[in-house]
Amino acid sequence: MRKPFVGGNWKMNLNAAASRTLADDLARAIATDRLDQACDIAIFPPFVYIRHVHNVLRDRSSSVMLGAQDVWPEPSGAFTGEVSAAMLKDCGVSVVLTGHSERRHVIGEGDELINRKTRAALDAGLQVILCIGEKLEERTAGQTDAVNERQLRAGLANVPAGHLNRLTIAYEPVWAIGTGKNATPADAQDAHTKCRAVLASLFGADAAGRIRIQYGGSVKGSNAGELMTQPDIDGGLIGGASLKAEEFLSIVRAAAAAPAKGR
Numbered sequence: 001m002r003k004p005f006v007g008g009n010w011k012m013n014l015n016a017a018a019s020r021t022l023a024d025d026l027a028r029a030i031a032t033d034r035l036d037q038a039c040d041i042a043i044f045p046p047f048v049y050i051r052h053v054h055n056v057l058r059d060r061s062s063s064v065m066l067g068a069q070d071v072w073p074e075p076s077g078a079f080t081g082e083v084s085a086a087m088l089k090d091c092g093v094s095v096v097l098t099g100h101s102e103r104r105h106v107i108g109e110g111d112e113l114i115n116r117k118t119r120a121a122l123d124a125g126l127q128v129i130l131c132i133g134e135k136l137e138e139r140t141a142g143q144t145d146a147v148n149e150r151q152l153r154a155g156l157a158n159v160p161a162g163h164l165n166r167l168t169i170a171y172e173p174v175w176a177i178g179t180g181k182n183a184t185p186a187d188a189q190d191a192h193t194k195c196r197a198v199l200a201s202l203f204g205a206d207a208a209g210r211i212r213i214q215y216g217g218s219v220k221g222s223n224a225g226e227l228m229t230q231p232d233i234d235g236g237l238i239g240g241a242s243l244k245a246e247e248f249l250s251i252v253r254a255a256a257a258a259p260a261k262g263r
């Protein structure tokens with residue numbers, strides 16, 4: 001069965017004190033309510049606060065995974081401003097995002113670089129959440145499935161089957177990220193089914209049936225329940241709503257309460 005997985009992407013928000021407080025509030029509530037029994041949970045602070053959050057999670061012996069919002073594909077060298085997978089591991093990180101829409105469309109990353117980052121992180125033993133999703137004009141032009149397929153095939157090129165147990169996909173329609181607009185649960189389910197079919201053609205049906213596919217894009221406590229009960233939605237990647245402990249926890253609770261999925 002696929003255990004749901006909810007990630008909180010803090011983006012470039014908060015400061016050191018607020019990062020510690022938010023991590024502590026989450027770790028405490030998740031342990032008290034044993035939410036981690038039914039849902040995997042990760043938080044992705046800005047790089048500079050990874051150590052602060054690491055210390056909070058360590059002191060609480062928390063099962064919440066520490067994530068990084070990005071990674072550079074080379075192990076070391078003259079890459080000013082960048083951070084390698086080994087450095088992230090050294091700071092207690094266990095999961096990284098690749099291909100987030102803001103890195104694709106604001107920073108300008110292409111499929112080839114995203115694939116290198118994905119492979120480097122997996123090769124280093126990290127978990128990866130590979131983010132994909134169409135822009136509004138692509139959706140309007142009827143290209144949603146083609147865009148998702150291209151981003152999946154390119155992002156996962158030459159990923160060995162042995163690494164798939166550390167891979168999660170996040171389907172995040174770009175027009176829904178940070179806009180307050182959602183895909184309907186039915187539209188999201190439809191996109192997830194098609195993504196899983198692409199994964200099946202790449203890796204076989206069994207492997208595809210085990211890979212978790214999160215939904216992302218303006219998920220909140222109020223809309224999480226309906227999304228999380230869809231049969232191919234295995235949790236969520238949460239931006240804005242992950243900055244408030246109670247809002248994020250209500251999404252985690254919705255994912256934890258959803259019926260079991262997979263075989």
Ligand code: PEP
Nearest residue numbers: 177178216217218239240
């Ligand atoms: C995200 O950053 O991945 C995201 C889905 O953001 P938001 O929840 O704010 O739309």
